[in-house]
Amino acid sequence: MEFVKLKTLCEFEKGSTGLAKAEPGDYPLVTTGAERKTCNTFQFDTKAVCIPLVSSTGHGHASLKNVHYQEGMFALGSILVALTSKDDNRLDIQFLHLYLFQLKDLVLVPLMSGAANVALSVKKIQGIEIPLPSIARQREIVQGFKSIAIEEDELKTELTYQQTLLKKLRQQILQEAIEGKLTAEWREHNPDVEPVSKLLKCIAAEKSQLLKEKKIKAQKPTLPINDEEKPFELPEGWEWFLLDEITYMTRGSSPRPIVSYFTQEDDGVNWIKIGDTKDVKKVIYKTRQKITREGALKSQYVEPGDFILSNSMSYGKPFIMGVDGYIHDGWFLIKMLGGTDANYFYYLLLSSVVQKQFVELANGAVVQNIRAGIVKKTKLPVPPLIEQRAIVTKIELLFALCDQLETQITQNQTHAQQLMQTVLKEAFSHTSAVEPSATPKASARA
Secondary structure, eight states, rough: OEEEHHHHHHHEOOOBBOTTTTOSEEEEEEEESSOOOSSSSSSSEEEEEEEBBBSSSTTTTTTOOOOOEEEEEEEEEEEEEEEEOOOOOHHHHHHHHHHHHHTTTHHHHGGGGGSSOOOOOOHHHHHHEEEEEEEEHHHHHHHHHHHHHHHHHHHHHHHHHHHHHHHHHHHHHHHHHHOTTHHHHHHHOOTTOOGGGGGGHHHHHHHHHHHHHHOOOOOOOOOOOOOGGOOOOOTTEEEEHHHHHHHHEOOOOSSSSGGEEEEEEETTTEEGGGGTTOOOOSEEEOSSEEEEEHHTSSEEEEETTOOEOOOSSSOOOEEEEOEEEOOOEEEEEEEEOOHHHHHHHHHHSSSSSHHHHHHHHHTTGGGGGHHHHHHOOOOOEEHHHHHHHHHEEEEEEEHHHHHHHHHHHHHHHHHHHHHHHHHHHHHHHHTTTTTTOOGGGGGOOO
16 A cells, blocks of 8 residues: 655645635635635636635634535635645545545644644645555545445434424423423312412512512503413413513613623622523523622622523523522513412423513514513413422423433434444545554654
8 A cells, every 4th residue: 555645646726715805606615614605706627625724713723624525616715725636547536535534633633833823834735645545446435435424414314303303392391381281180189279360469469579678669560461362271270470470570780881890809799691501501500700899789680599581682591590690781680479480480481382472572673682571571371389390390200201312312423423433444444554654754644
């Protein structure tokens, strides 16, 4: 098995299209990203491997996310280089792409250099030596890969479909929960539960006291929901309420400019941002930033057990506070009052019935921003407190089964990726079974 330098096998030509100034058109424009853009002119009319010459992540870190294969008429960004075969009967360019893409972290990334702007030089790429089997073997590997790729795509499609079904199943569970279907049998065994309407006076008294403590003037009572406005019929003992009837809700606030109030001192207080919800499903336990006590005086305080609800961009997603802190005006604060279980309220807000109302309320607003006065009119189905807790138990039991199914799907996706990698490594291990001893010049060999 011979090892041959790429400069012997390929022609090299850097891209000539400035990505920022490219005018859209009829030809594909290969960039550093995974998706193609378009251009009104073309630079190549051939088959080529296109390699980015700059790091995908930058900031002193060497990485390449993409090595592209492109054929036909296409334009190429100025920060990429195209490799074309000098002799198609010696090098199949798709074989080269497969080799460089699958082994880019071993072959290309180690050749990148630079302190801040990490880059890959054309000269270093030209010096890479690759194992070169016969042209027949190269084409055999490419066809084998294409066959495997088709099967992998079919498997990915099926797994994605299963995830979609699982998401719908979760929503169906929530829908049946808030319609009272999950606890129909429970109600048969608990016929003497006090209807939720009897708790309304207690809720109203608690809210009145809260408003008094905050020195907020009570608003006029809202009109009851008429039958035509009710999304569906509820079981006996349940009631439709507006969100404002069973909670205290207000918008967050913040000092200006906020950057003047950030602090790293020990006496700083937690500042809750949208970014703090990344990878958080339900409860927020920590924040990345703090603000000064002075800034807190101009902000909205939240405490453990409070709900916060995003009101712009990714609006409508509820979170429960596990720590105290302060929120800006991109959040709503919702304080629970007696008569509503926090976990039931959380699942209720996640349900399609409520989320659909949020979407309808936000339609036409600037950056899909929801006003507090509108959100307070969200209609909520509320069962007696004891049944709320029975519903939560049912939901969490069924969701635990969904989690198991989701884990299996994720494992299947991982196994599919591992299988693909195993097959490719086996193909290339046969290709590079005879490997020359490592030398400084041959450090990029697989």
